[in-house]
Amino acid sequence: MSDGYSIDEMEVGQSASMSKTVTEADIVMFAGVTGDFNPAHIDAEYAAASMFKERIAHGMLSAGFISATIAMKLPGPGTIYLGQQLKFKAPVLINDTVKTVVTIKSIDEKRKIVVLDTTCSVAGKTVLAGEATTMKP
Amino acid sequence: MSDGYSIDEMEVGQSASMSKTVTEADIVMFAGVTGDFNPAHIDAEYAAASMFKERIAHGMLSAGFISATIAMKLPGPGTIYLGQQLKFKAPVLINDTVKTVVTIKSIDEKRKIVVLDTTCSVAGKTVLAGEATTMKP
Amino acid sequence: MSDGYSIDEMEVGQSASMSKTVTEADIVMFAGVTGDFNPAHIDAEYAAASMFKERIAHGMLSAGFISATIAMKLPGPGTIYLGQQLKFKAPVLINDTVKTVVTIKSIDEKRKIVVLDTTCSVAGKTVLAGEATTMKP
Amino acid sequence: MSDGYSIDEMEVGQSASMSKTVTEADIVMFAGVTGDFNPAHIDAEYAAASMFKERIAHGMLSAGFISATIAMKLPGPGTIYLGQQLKFKAPVLINDTVKTVVTIKSIDEKRKIVVLDTTCSVAGKTVLAGEATTMKP
Numbered sequence: 001m002s003d004g005y006s007i008d009e010m011e012v013g014q015s016a017s018m019s020k021t022v023t024e025a026d027i028v029m030f031a032g033v034t035g036d037f038n039p040a041h042i043d044a045e046y047a048a049a050s051m052f053k054e055r056i057a058h059g060m061l062s063a064g065f066i067s068a069t070i071a072m073k074l075p076g077p078g079t080i081y082l083g084q085q086l087k088f089k090a091p092v093l094i095n096d097t098v099k100t101v102v103t104i105k106s107i108d109e110k111r112k113i114v115v116l117d118t119t120c121s122v123a124g125k126t127v128l129a130g131e132a133t134t135m136k137p
Numbered sequence: 138m139s140d141g142y143s144i145d146e147m148e149v150g151q152s153a154s155m156s157k158t159v160t161e162a163d164i165v166m167f168a169g170v171t172g173d174f175n176p177a178h179i180d181a182e183y184a185a186a187s188m189f190k191e192r193i194a195h196g197m198l199s200a201g202f203i204s205a206t207i208a209m210k211l212p213g214p215g216t217i218y219l220g221q222q223l224k225f226k227a228p229v230l231i232n233d234t235v236k237t238v239v240t241i242k243s244i245d246e247k248r249k250i251v252v253l254d255t256t257c258s259v260a261g262k263t264v265l266a267g268e269a270t271t272m273k274p
Numbered sequence: 275m276s277d278g279y280s281i282d283e284m285e286v287g288q289s290a291s292m293s294k295t296v297t298e299a300d301i302v303m304f305a306g307v308t309g310d311f312n313p314a315h316i317d318a319e320y321a322a323a324s325m326f327k328e329r330i331a332h333g334m335l336s337a338g339f340i341s342a343t344i345a346m347k348l349p350g351p352g353t354i355y356l357g358q359q360l361k362f363k364a365p366v367l368i369n370d371t372v373k374t375v376v377t378i379k380s381i382d383e384k385r386k387i388v389v390l391d392t393t394c395s396v397a398g399k400t401v402l403a404g405e406a407t408t409m410k411p
Numbered sequence: 412m413s414d415g416y417s418i419d420e421m422e423v424g425q426s427a428s429m430s431k432t433v434t435e436a437d438i439v440m441f442a443g444v445t446g447d448f449n450p451a452h453i454d455a456e457y458a459a460a461s462m463f464k465e466r467i468a469h470g471m472l473s474a475g476f477i478s479a480t481i482a483m484k485l486p487g488p489g490t491i492y493l494g495q496q497l498k499f500k501a502p503v504l505i506n507d508t509v510k511t512v513v514t515i516k517s518i519d520e521k522r523k524i525v526v527l528d529t530t531c532s533v534a535g536k537t538v539l540a541g542e543a544t545t546m547k548p
Binding site for chain 1: 297299302317
Binding site: 030035037039068079083084086088 | 174196202214216219
């Protein structure tokens with residue numbers, strides 16, 4: 001696997017994206033790995049009586065898509081993840097296709113720091129907004 | 138499952154924790170669900186030549202433990218996750234036991250907002266620090 | 275588990291089969307294990323705009339069913355898999371039941387080599403055709 | 412996700428690769444999805460008495476890495492997989508890091524057909540050799 005973009009090959013405004021349809025199986029496995037058995041995610045009866053009317057995906061699953069886009073595409077393999085801010089704006093439902101876009105906001109060439117705007121959306125509506133701080137050695 | 142703590146049953150300083158040993162299988166499954174095949178996580182040869190000398194867990198896996206502790210313990214079932222700040226301080230290696238502690242920093246009874254300090258540590262060393270903003274209706 | 279058929283218990287024309295309904299969870303897990311996040315498999319919106327109109331299973335999942343039929347049934351446990359030719363003829367959709375049939379084409383008793391015709395079909399239509407070369411010590 | 416390389420952006424000799432360490436969890440999940448419970452893969456006692464002395468990965472798991480490299484890298488997203496020849500040369504053991512390389516052998520611009528040499532190796536030794544036939548519309 002290549003080492004992705006080097007610090008001088010990137011520029012502010014550059015972006016990358018990936019999309020994935022969230023399935024029931026993804027939620028089951030995410031719950032199993034993290035231990036997050038919030039009934040909103042795994043109890044269909046509880047969820048039916050909740051404000052969202054059905055089971056929703058873990059917010060951190062979408063955060064995982066941000067991590068994936070950073071690691072696989074921009075800045076790409078070799079990136080060190082320093083921090084992430086997340087604002088959960090709306091739920092992701094089973095069968096929603098989540099589009100994750102990361103866009104470079106600033107580059108500090110000396111310290112090798114790249115800050116990216118990170119957004120997950122479903123059908124054009126933002127479900128998760130935030131900012132990633134990364135280092136690309 | 139109970140509906141966790143109501144807003145007037147919680148107080149600043151209150152905390153809850155969970156611990157989980159991170160296995161190779163957790164990393165494999167987390168990669169599979171999120172699509173984050175960063176070689177730092179799934180390529181032992183690449184990882185051996187990296188600054189960490191071996192494969193490391195996804196940072197968002199530890200973030201998932203924070204989400205789990207919030208959802209399962211404090212504020213507990215029924216909590217709505219509004220936001221999370223994450224600072225990745227050190228890597229989590231295969232077989233590390235991650236202890237996640239969430240501690241209430243502030244409570245806004247009117248708006249039902251509970252802010253928590255969130256920390257993941259391995260053998261007493263912080264690997265992930267941050268702050269969660271939640272609502273408990 | 276038995277050691278399957280020995281070389282002198284098999285004959286040309288002998289066949290075995292297995293059938294499995296392909297679920298969304300199978301596709302999610304196959305993508306997760308192999309790293310094949312081809313949008314044709316995991317992005318329902320992309321797939322809707324594609325020539326197949328919906329998500330399709332990985333061709334290698336059906337190839338895995340051939341491997342399973344060889345390993346479990348004919349020649350059965352103890353078989354060494356030497357090679358496989360695969361022609362992907364048509365897509366497998368979620369909820370399709372794939373029937374895999376392996377039929378012995380030739381037996382070389384001296385070299386212990388068994389060649390099998392291998393076919394996967396959905397509702398009588400071939401989706402994957404090919405030939406397996408195996409050794410049964 | 413981009414649509415990978417178009418037919419006129421590729422040339423004979425061009426190659427792409429990915430690497431993944433094969434874990435016990437990968438083998439367990441691959442067995443579960445395909446139904447290939449060959450004792451060579453899932454029965455450590457049987458495997459200890461076999462010619463390979465320990466459990467080996469499914470050959471079709473490595474074939475899945477070829478599919479992944481074709482789908483994700485070269486020719487990349489949008490590729491239609493027409494066929495694959497596979498020769499299993501040596502076993503893949505748990506903890507082996509499999510490097511998959513695909514290299515373009517021929518391009519038929521009129522029919523949009525791209526044929527690739529496909530090789531999986533462990534520590535420089537070929538474990539799986541073969542040839543893929545793809546179409547890039």
